[in-house]
Each structure stands twice: as C-alpha cells, then as structure tokens.
Amino acid sequence: MRGFLSVYKREIISYFSTPLAYVFLVIFLFFSHWLPFQRNFFELRTASMWLFFDGLPLLFIFLVPAMAMRLWAEERGSNSIELLFTLPITVPAAVLGKFFAAWTVLIIALALTCPMVLTVSYLGNPDWGPIVTGYLGSVLLAGAYLAIGSFFSSITRNQVIAFVLAVVGCAVFLYAGSPTVLGVLHRAFPMGVVEAVESLSFRGRFEDMQRGIVALRDLAFFVFLPAGWLAANIVVLRRR
Amino acid sequence: MIEVKGLRKSFGPIVAVDDVSFSVGQGDVLGFTGPNGAGKTTTMRMLSCFLRPDAGTATVAGYDIIDESVNVRRNLGYLAENVPAYNEMTATGFLKFVCDARGINGSKRRQAIERIAETCSITGVMHQLIGTLSKGYRRRVGLAQTLIHDPPVLVLDEPTDGLDPNQKFEVRKLIKNLAKERCIIVSTHILEEVDAICNRMIVMDRGGIRADSTPRELREEVGGSLDDIFLTLTTGETAGRSDAAKPEPADAREGGGQ
Numbered sequence: 039m040r041g042f043l044s045v046y047k048r049e050i051i052s053y054f055s056t057p058l059a060y061v062f063l064v065i066f067l068f069f070s071h072w073l074p075f076q077r078n079f080f081e082l083r084t085a086s087m088w089l090f091f092d093g094l095p096l097l098f099i100f101l102v103p104a105m106a107m108r109l110w111a112e113e114r115g116s117n118s119i120e121l122l123f124t125l126p127i128t129v130p131a132a133v134l135g136k137f138f139a140a141w142t143v144l145i146i147a148l149a150l151t152c153p154m155v156l157t158v159s160y161l162g163n164p165d166w167g168p169i170v171t172g173y174l175g176s177v178l179l180a181g182a183y184l185a186i187g188s189f190f191s192s193i194t195r196n197q198v199i200a201f202v203l204a205v206v207g208c209a210v211f212l213y214a215g216s217p218t219v220l221g222v223l224h225r226a227f228p229m230g231v232v233e234a235v236e237s238l239s240f241r242g243r244f245e246d247m248q249r250g251i252v253a254l255r256d257l258a259f260f261v262f263l264p265a266g267w268l269a270a271n272i273v274v275l276r277r278r
Numbered sequence: 279m280i281e282v283k284g285l286r287k288s289f290g291p292i293v294a295v296d297d298v299s300f301s302v303g304q305g306d307v308l309g310f311t312g313p314n315g316a317g318k319t320t321t322m323r324m325l326s327c328f329l330r331p332d333a334g335t336a337t338v339a340g341y342d343i344i345d346e347s348v349n350v351r352r353n354l355g356y357l358a359e360n361v362p363a364y365n366e367m368t369a370t371g372f373l374k375f376v377c378d379a380r381g382i383n384g385s386k387r388r389q390a391i392e393r394i395a396e397t398c399s400i401t402g403v404m405h406q407l408i409g410t411l412s413k414g415y416r417r418r419v420g421l422a423q424t425l426i427h428d429p430p431v432l433v434l435d436e437p438t439d440g441l442d443p444n445q446k447f448e449v450r451k452l453i454k455n456l457a458k459e460r461c462i463i464v465s466t467h468i469l470e471e472v473d474a475i476c477n478r479m480i481v482m483d484r485g486g487i488r489a490d491s492t493p494r495e496l497r498e499e500v501g502g503s504l505d506d507i508f509l510t511l512t513t514g515e516t517a518g519r520s521d522a523a524k525p526e527p528a529d530a531r532e533g534g535g536q
C-alpha cells in the first residue's frame with residue numbers, strides 16, 4: 039500500500055508540475071466539445087448528451103494512448119525503472135499506482151466537461167439516467183483503454199511505438215463489435231466466434247450505458263478486461 | 279552481510295555473470311574491480327533485486343534476493359551506474375518520493391532530507407530540477423537517495439565516475455566515514471580508489487572472479503602495483519616484469535583498465 043501510494047502521488051505531482059496534464063486537459067476539452075457541435079448539437083433539438091458520449095470512444099482512441107505511452111516506456115528509456123524497482127516497491131504496486139494516477143487525470147478531464155451538462159439542463163429537461171450512466175461508461179472505457187496503453191508502454195522503451203501499438207490495440211477492441219467487422223466475420227467463421235468477438239468489444243457495452251442500461255456483466259467486463267491487461271503488464275515488468 | 283552463491287546471468291548468448299560467489303561482512307568495504315563488460319554492474323543489479331538471476335542466489339542483510347526482495351531493498355542503499363532519477367522533479371521532490379516509498383513520513387521525512395542534504399552537500403540545489411543539474415550534483419543527489427534511510431548495506435556502482443578530483447575526494451571521504459557499521463560494495467576501475475577506501479578487493483573478468491583478496495595481499499602474492507596485478511589477472515599478461523621488453527606498456531595498461 040505504501041508503495042502504491044508513493045508511486046500514485048509521484049505520478050500525480052509529475053502530471054501537474056509539468057505541462058502534461060494541462061495540455062491533455064485542454065486538448066480533451068476542446069475536442070470533446072467541438073465534436074458534438076460539429077455534428078449539430080443544437081439542431082438535434084433534444085436536451086441530451088448523446089452526441090457528446092458518442093464521440094468519446096473515438097477521441098479516447100488517440101488521447102488515452104497519448105496519456106499511457108509514457109507510463110513505462112519513459113521509465114525504461116531514462117532507466118529510472120532501475121531506481122523504481124530497487125526501492126521497496128513491488129511491481130503490482132507500481133503498475134497500479136501509475137494506472138490509477140493516469141486514470142485520475144482522465145476522470146478529472148471528464149469531470150471538467152460538466153458545463154456541457156449544465157448547458158443541456160439549461161436548454162431543456164434532460165433525462166438524467168443516461169447522463170449518469172454515460173459518464174460511468176466513459177470512465178470505465180477510459181480505464182480499459184488506459185490498461186491497454188499501459189501494457190503496450192511496458193513492452194518497449196520507445197514511446198512512439200508504445201503509442202501506435204496502443205492505438206491499434208484500443209481500435210481492435212472498439213471496432214471488433216462494429217456491424218461491418220461482424221458481417222465480415224460472419225461469412226468466414228461459425229456463429230460462436232462472431233459472438234465471442236462481439237462480446238469482447240467495447241462498443242455495444244458503451245452504447246448500452248449511453249442509453250442508460252447498466253448490466254452487471256458489462257460492469258464485470260470493464261473490471262476484468264483492464265485487470266487482465268494490467269496483469270500482463272505486471273508479468274512483462276517482472277521478467278527482468 | 280552479503281553472501282553471494284553461484285550467481286549467474288546471461289543476456290541471450292552473452293554470459294554476463296558466470297557462477298559468481300563471494301561474501302562481504304560488516305565493516306568491510308569491498309572494491310569491485312574489473313574491465314568494462316566484466317559483469318560488475320550485472321552482479322550489482324542482481325544484488326539490488328533489479329535483475330533476477332538465472333541461477334544461484336544471494337542474501338543481503340540476511341534476506342534472500344529472490345524470495346525476500348522487498349526486505350533486501352529496505353536494507354540496501356543502491357546507487358546505480360549513471361544515476362537514474364526523475365529529471366522532471368526537483369531534488370527535494372525526488373527525495374520526498376524516496377522517503378515516501380521507504381516509509382519515512384512527516385517530521386522524520388523533513389529531518390532526513392535536511393540531514394542528507396547536508397551530508398551530500400546539495401543544500402544549494404534542492405529546488406533545482408534534477409534534469410538541469412551538473413553531473414557532480416546529479417551524482418550527489420543519487421548518493422542522497424542511496425543513503426537517506428541509513429541502510430546497513432550499500433552497493434555503489436562507480437560512485438566517482440565522471441567527477442572532478444575534488445568531488446572524487448569528497449565521495450571517497452564520505453564512503454570511508456560510512457564504512458564502520460556497514461557493509462559496502464564499491465565498483466570502480468580506478469585502482470588507487472581501491473587502495474584509498476577498500477579493505478577487500480575482487481577482480482572480475484568476463485563474468486567470473488579472478489581474485490578475491492585484500493589489496494595488500496594481492497600485492498604480496500602477485501607482486502607489482504595494483505595496476506600490474508589487474509593487467510595480469512584480466513589479460514593474462516605479466517605486465518610488471520615485461521615492462522622493459524614491451525614497447526607500449528602504458529597503452530596496454532590503459533586497455534586493461536578500460
């Protein structure tokens with residue numbers, strides 16, 4: 039616990055004492071607001087956050103790996119990893135400390151979109167259920183992407199490689215559930231495979247949450263999938 | 279306080295450390311010498327639990343480096359080669375982090391940082407970013423990190439490398455002062471340093487130990503200066519006595535010491 043807290047604290051300080059967090063927050067806030075307005079937020083004429091949430095999975099595909107790429111690749115590149123792991127800090131504590139620190143920044147980013155909520159509630163009478171579950175889904179989705187990014191960051195000392203692999207990894211998990219992909223798979227594979235791929239995808243689950251549906255198995259998915267990636271991350275870092 | 283038993287580590291086809299065993303007791307300062315690539319750093323990385331040995335093990339302060347690695351790391355101060363640190367942090371911020379990780383909290387933390395800043399003469403640069411420090415100061419901040427928890431065992435990988443003569447003198451003095459109650463391993467390829475601060479000496483070459491003795495005994499057994507002994511042990515040439523016959527003894531010595 040001590041190891042976890044010390045890493046968590048160091049990471050948070052490092053995010054906010056360098057331009058990193060601020061640049062990230064500004065870019066995220068800009069695009070997360072620009073995308074819905076781009077897609078005629080006002081002309082939709084319903085007081086809902088639907089367009090806002092709908093753009094997030096794609097936006098996160100680029101922004102979350104950008105956040106995650108430094109997590110381990112930077113430690114390896116500058117060799118500070120040798121310092122980190124010769125302190126009495128276990129690998130799981132360090133992996134989780136870094137993960138939760140980065141997730142905290144992502145959650146702060148999402149929290150800073152609250153003016154959007156205020157706008158919607160000012161313009162009309164929104165249905166609060168989907169807004170709450172939409173945010174829950176966004177936080178979970180960000181965590182899932184982050185775990186994927188953290189893993190890819192641990193297998194290389196090059197941050198660019200870590201970024202590219204993470205973007206591809208996240209895209210696979212997002213688009214696995216798209217009708218196009220499933221259609222193609224359906225022609226070549228038995229139904230079981232298609233269903234398995236669909237069940238691994240973020241897409242359907244996130245869309246359900248956007249609509250206000252929170253199923254226990256979706257929550258479990260968003261806990262176990264990141265846990266799996268982080269476990270792989272721990273295994274990679276233990277092999278030294 | 280350090281017992282090393284049959285440590286081995288290879289990187290692909292390169293066997294960096296090959297069946298190395300030795301022990302170091304309390305009050306000992308062991309000079310760990312050998313040419314570049316001998317396997318000194320790799321051995322020290324295994325002792326500090328950064329690398330996992332392929333075979334063999336070691337105990338540090340009574341704890342096994344594989345099974346009780348957290349306890350080993352609690353009792354060990356390790357200064358890695360090239361002094362890794364977080365460049366975007368100030369020296370103070372960095373030392374605070376190290377204290378947190380080591381469970382030194384509250385007013386104890388403040389005192390520990392004040393004390394160590396004094397000991398390592400870094401009081402003036404405490405608020406500077408580590409990435410902007412000169413090499414000498416960076417190394418001293420590294421030493422501060424190594425010593426802040428007052429560990430009984432110290433492993434220092436080339437602590438004077440790249441320092442100017444005054445700084446070298448300071449660091450040697452510091453190590454000497456620390457020696458009494460502790461067990462220290464210092465790697466170096468400056469042999470006068472071994473003479474100045476060590477009561478034990480190990481010569482390593484190509485992953486194995488060529489000599490494990492004291493500087494004085496080595497001189498008596500092999501004869502000649504430490505430089506000559508080093509050359510003999512690591513290249514097989516008998517430098518001391520063939521000096522006259524050889525046209526470039528100085529160069530040969532240089533090569534052995536690299």
Ligand SMILES: Nc1ncnc2c1ncn2[C@@H]1O[C@H](COP(=O)(O)OP(=O)(O)O)[C@@H](O)[C@H]1O
Pocket residue numbers: 289292293294312313314315316317318319320321
């Ligand atoms: N991470 C690594 N990957 C591959 N080879 C390595 C690695 N670390 C060390 N080596 C090799 O192991 C040998 C011993 O290196 P090292 O322990 O650094 O020697 P020394 O510290 O005595 O100069 C060298 O041949 C070096 O190239």
Ligand SMILES: [Mg+2]
Pocket residue numbers: 315318319320359
């Ligand atoms: Mg070395």
